[in-house]
Amino acid sequence: MALYVYLHFPALQCDSLAEAGQQTLPLAVVDTQHSIIQLNEQAAAQGVQLRMGLATAAALCHNLQLIPYQEQQQQALLMAIAQQLYQLSGEIAPDPPAGLYLRGCSMLQLYHGLDGYRSALLGGLKRLPYRYAYASAATPFAAKCLALQQFNQLTADHAVTDKALKRSPLSFTELETKMQQQLQRLGIDTLGRLLALSAAELARRFDHRLISYLGRLRGEFFHALDYIRPEPGxxxxxxxxxxxxxxxxxxxxxxxxxxxxxxxxxxxxxxxxxxxxxxxxxxxxxxxxxxxxxxxxxxxxxxxxxxxxxxxxxxxxxxxxxxxxxxxxxxxQQAQSDDLFAPQQGNISALQLVSLLQARLGRGAISGLSLQNQHLPEHASGRPLPLLSTRPQAGALLQRPAFLLPQPRRLHEAVEINSGPERLCADGWQLAAQRDYFIGRNQQGQWLWLYRTAQQQWFVHGLFS
Missing domain, CATH: 3.30.1490.100 (DNA polymerase, Y-family, little finger domain)
Known part of the structure; x- marks a missing residue:
């Protein structure tokens, strides 16, 4: 059984401003002909109507806010809705500028019938900030014709939709305005009267586009739809x-x-x-x-x-x-397996705290600390990414001060040597670059990391905590 659903969004661009929390004022969207094509409820409450001129609208509503129609933005909003509904209905085809075709017959088995599909689809639409009208029928064009009239029914009873289609004015069809006028001059003002005529008679009097439209409306001709694919991001x-x-x-x-x-x-x-x-x-x-x-x-x-x-x-x-x-x-997402006997944690995790600090101070201001397998004190530590787990290197077993001076300073006080020496050499173990390191204590009780050069000069390189 074929079943198609059409969703019509009459005021996408206007409703998107309401989504931004800016709907307190009467608002209307105007096209290049200075005609109103979208409006919000505040403007409608003051008598503003669609296709009304700007002069009349301004006379009715002195604080009416006007924004120009933007086709690209309208298209982006329509595609965003299609992506949001994709998880509810797998086959969605956009019908710019304000409609979506949904092939519902392929989803009935998943939702265990039409009632489940109706509940899921309407529930998803209610979470969106956009006004909409909808209808279902056996063909895409039939569903669109009814949705434009705000039929607002999802039913598999084709007798109900056929009856409503026969009462539909031609203005809700896909026929061109010129062709509608020709039919109205002949007394044909509804789809019921048009469908009652034979195809041969219509083909003799009218353009082939009328026969093509009626064939797809009845389901006699194939109607190809360009279904979307889910976007990766x-x-x-x-x-x-x-x-x-x-x-x-x-x-x-x-x-x-x-x-x-x-x-x-x-x-x-x-x-x-x-x-x-x-x-x-x-x-x-x-x-x-x-x-x-x-x-x-x-x-x-x-x-x-x-x-x-x-x-x-x-x-x-x-x-x-x-x-x-x-x-x-x-x-x-990965399931978090918390230890039942682990101590109570704070409101945020360590990684969340790192993210907050990076957002506030900048990425370069936050880093971790790691030990490197280097004998020189200037290279014995590194600044990896925050909370990056690193294995302690061999240098971690050596006694090193917690605080290194930016530049070693000359020793000008008496120091009691406690341990040492430990010889380090920066450049190929050349005699001129060698340093003999000691741990000493000064008269103030501070533990210092000292070294003696080959020229018998003493320097302070760091302090123990």
Whole structure:
């Protein structure tokens, strides 16, 4: 049994601003002909309607906010919705600028029937901030025609959908406006009257595109759909209604993007170690931030904390009108096996603490400490990545001071030698470069690491803790 679902999103660009937490004002989207093509509920409540002119709309609503229609942004929003719904329905084909085709018959076995599929799909749509209408039918064009009329039913009873199709005005079909006018002059104003005519008579009077459309509407002709494939990462763009120059205010729309990322990571049972945040300004070049997590995160609240620390440390140099969040690679989540008898840990793990410090102070400011198998004290320690486990080398068994001086200083006080000497040579064991190291104690009780050169000069190189 063939079953297709069509989802229609009448105000994607307008609703995306509501997603950014900026829906308090009446808002409308206008096309190049200065006609309103999208509006929010606040504008509709004051009498603004679709296809209304700007003069009439401004007279009805004095504080109406207008934004231009952006086809590229509309397309990106539609594809983002398709990717979010992919885990619920495996075959999704975009129908720009505002629709999606879903092949539902292939999902009925997975959801144990239409009721389970309906519940999962509508549940996923309710989590999205976009208004939508939907319908199901035996063919893609039939489902689209009903969805544009806000039929809002998912049913496998084709008798119900056929009856609704026959009452549908031609304005909800895919027929061109000129062809609709020709049919209306003949008294054909609904699909029922059009479908009652024979194909031979229609082919004699009208263009072949009418026969092609009716054939796909009835299911007599094959209707090819270009189904999407899941994207390997995550990329979302959000345009703001007004420019923002405060990090605290910018956190509100940023949190919306991070919540979308969290939903996708949860569906994929994955996490990510790094994301890239692009801030778009009108007068300056796009500024990009690379935010990392050593442990890997999927929760939006944890990523928001890291992003806020990164933004606060760098400060915004120009007002921001748009955000883009990108993640190129996901990593699978691994179950954490905590020891039942382990001591109680803090609220955050060691890796999370490292990530917070890196976001606040910079990556180069945080490092670990390791022992190297080098006899020279200047090279006996290294600065690896934080919390990197390294095996102690042979040099770790030697007595070395906790604090090395940046440069050895001449010894100008009396010292009691406790142990030594230990001869070290920096350059090929040449006599001039040799050093005889001792451990001594001065009159203040400090334990010093001393060395004597071949010229019998004494220096202090470090202090023991």
């Amino acid at each position: 995550f990329s979302r763009y959000l345009e703001l209604l007004y420019d923002i120059s405060d990090v605290a205010v910018l956190s509100v729309p940023l949190q919306k993007l991070l919540q979308q990322l969290e939903q996708q990571l949860e569906r994929n049972n994955a996490l990510c170690h790094q994301l890239t945040l692009h801030l778009y300004s009108r007068d300056r070049a796009t500024k990009s931030y690379s935010i990392g997590s050593a442990q890997g995160e999927y929760r939006a609240v944890n990523w928001l904390r890291l992003c806020q620390l990164q933004l606060e440390s760098s400060q915004l140099t120009a007002p921001v009108y748009g955000l883009q969040l990108e993640v190129t690679q996901f990593a699978p």
